[in-house]
Amino acid sequence: MSRPRYLPLALLFITLLRIAPQALAQQSPSKPLDKYVVPQPQFEAIVGEYSGERALEYVRGITQFHRIQASPGFTGARNWVMDHLKAYGISDVEVERFPSDGHTRYSTHVGPMAWTAREGELWVEEPFRERLCRFSDQPVCLSTLSNGGEWRGVAVDVGGGTDAASYEGKDVRAKVVFASGYAGAVHREAVIRRGALGVVIYPAADDRPEHPDLVRYNGLWVQADEKEKATFGFQISHRQWERLKPQIASGKLVLRAKVEAELHAGALEVTSAYLRGSDPSKEVILVAHLDHYKFGANDNASGSASLLEIARAVKTLLDQKRIPPLKRTLHFLWVPEHFGTVAWLIKHPEVSERAIAALNLDMVGENLVKTNSRLNIARTPDSLPSFLNDLVENVAEQVEEANLVSPNGSHNLFHWRMTPYTAGSDHDMFNDGSVRVPAVQFGHWPDWTHHTNQDAVDKVDSTTLRRVGVLATASAVWLATADDDQVIRLAGLTMSSSFAKIYPRRLGLTSTPGGFLEPGQRLNPSVEQAAQAMMSLNILLTENG
Ligand SMILES: [Zn+2]
Incomplete structure (x- = not known):
């Protein structure tokens, strides 16, 4: 929808007529404008x-x-x-x-399913025995909305794991999938679509490698129609992943997962x-x-x-x-x-x-x-x-x-x-x-x-x-x-800051600011925005007559 080009200017002048004389009056030498709006x-x-x-x-x-x-x-x-x-x-x-x-x-x-979680553990069982996660010690290591159950299987690494290409030439059925993508997407591809036992998420190589012990928050966000097929997700740190990587490549890493949790309506x-x-x-x-x-x-x-x-x-x-x-x-x-x-x-x-x-x-x-x-x-x-x-x-x-x-x-x-x-x-x-x-x-x-x-x-x-x-x-x-006096004082500030932004942008001295636009709206960081910012003060003024 196009509007007459003069409308923004008209809005600004209407607002100025309403507010500016009072704002300027506040700036008289006998009553200097306070630096701050809040008394x-x-x-x-x-x-x-x-x-x-x-x-x-x-x-x-x-x-x-x-x-x-x-x-x-x-x-x-x-x-x-x-x-x-x-x-x-x-x-x-x-x-x-x-x-x-x-x-x-x-x-x-x-809206997500509700999740009651009491415990979750992930163990390496072969070729050595080591616990990788316990929910009650480190709540973030169990993926949010993991289902209850117990599973045991061989590990397989699929890389990112969030798209079909990750699984080409790999049989993940009845295996524990290791991947670096977001848990929800990996779980959907590996478990719901391809019958894997569950997923273990390790950090992407470029994700804060200077902090090798971080355990990231991650969620499966299972939907109602996926509940019957949903299993588990765990997160491990970069350091844990480095230790397990050669074992996974050998095809001999065996894991056991146990989760005490329910997915239900909430x-x-x-x-x-x-x-x-x-x-x-x-x-x-x-x-x-x-x-x-x-x-x-x-x-x-x-x-x-x-x-x-x-x-x-x-x-x-x-x-x-x-x-x-x-x-x-x-x-x-x-x-x-x-x-x-x-x-x-x-x-x-x-x-x-x-x-x-x-x-x-x-x-x-x-x-x-x-x-x-x-x-x-x-x-x-x-x-x-x-x-x-x-x-x-x-x-x-x-x-x-x-x-x-x-x-x-x-x-x-x-x-x-x-x-x-x-x-x-x-x-x-x-x-x-x-x-x-x-x-x-x-x-x-x-x-x-x-x-x-x-x-x-x-x-x-x-x-x-x-x-x-x-x-x-x-x-x-x-x-x-x-009250009105305080609103008028803010109006002076809004006016000057709006114009301080208009001129550098008009001269091409600043880059385009961020922000979203409604469909059909053009970005015009200019008089129209200044006018709208000023007009927005009316919501505080009108009720006071
Ligand atoms: Zn937040």
Whole structure:
């Protein structure tokens, strides 16, 4: 659909007429514009209350659970979160359940089967005897959704194992298949299609070879119609693989696998907690995925723990009247990643109208030195320009200047930056063209421990938790409390940052930013986006007349 070329300009001028005179008035010499959008006393109240040490304690609590989507361990983790919310006087809490059985579909997602796993062991029986994995010691070494049973057979290596070419000239029937591809795809090719006993996944040669003892997280993601044929998957480290490789080549390596587990129907559980605002028609969403393997810490016990500490800190500050009463509701969401968020958004189409913004916290506790990482704040996509980007960037600068550390945390440099939109977590679904709630993500990348046994609580830093927690809390409280004057102050910032981006791009001085576009939408990082970012502030203004 084409629109008149003058429409973006018209939108921008309408917005400028509405906001700019007041914004400019704020810049008069007698009343200098504050550097930061969040008032300093409010920021300091949050800094004083928010505890990185408490957040770290919650991380320790949540990592006890093997909290796979739709599985009993997930229910254990969300009960743990709910118990803590109640203990802090946050009783406005609800759990919504969505059938998940490897068959029921939510948009493009099929909800996974539930999985009750008690134990799983993989042994070499010949030519020597050695245990390669025990689930109760190292939960990630058993592939998620492995079926129960006992198997014994000779090993065969098929390389990648995810396509037919891997199996040409190889008879894998009644053998244990070793491969380096994703467990779910290898299991489907080797076991479901070709009658192998099960799969053992070793790391691809180029996957973090400098860390030979990493055991990676992997899943079979068996669908309901595959259940009867489904067997097992295990993961081994690079070092284990190097030792076994010559034995496999000789055709004499014999393994025994035993798994005590069941695949069954379950539910995706989405937990909401509310701190209600005076205007029930508007809310700010804070979301974190609660699922993952036992001991998994930064991904994403850190985000889930941070949500709990944000809720506690804001409740305390409200009770003590140290921050203004909320106009808009703070809505906290603990979700099973992707699957639960999609199911929940389908049930709640009104979120598109009600939610003014969403903050997604995923991997927010990294010790920056131990993980060689950086905090990335992913902007909304170019198809959804928003004031939200300018707000969180401004608050991040305020956090950096505050130079926060936690009593038992590191004194690492606060290394952060704004990045173009990147997909990969629950902010995707909010930014999606069918929902259009502007969502930013706080997360760390790179992280060499990601999806391995080394993503454990020793890589989490209470200083990082405090910095990101204060950043998210101050942003959320601003979104929930801002009055017209504060919105106008942010408008000045949005205006100047939009134009600062337009001119270098127009002159070809910057590369095309990342982001997705709706069908038929052209990338025009220009006046149209600036206008839309400015217009997005109207959602905060209109209710105040
Ligand atoms: Zn994650």
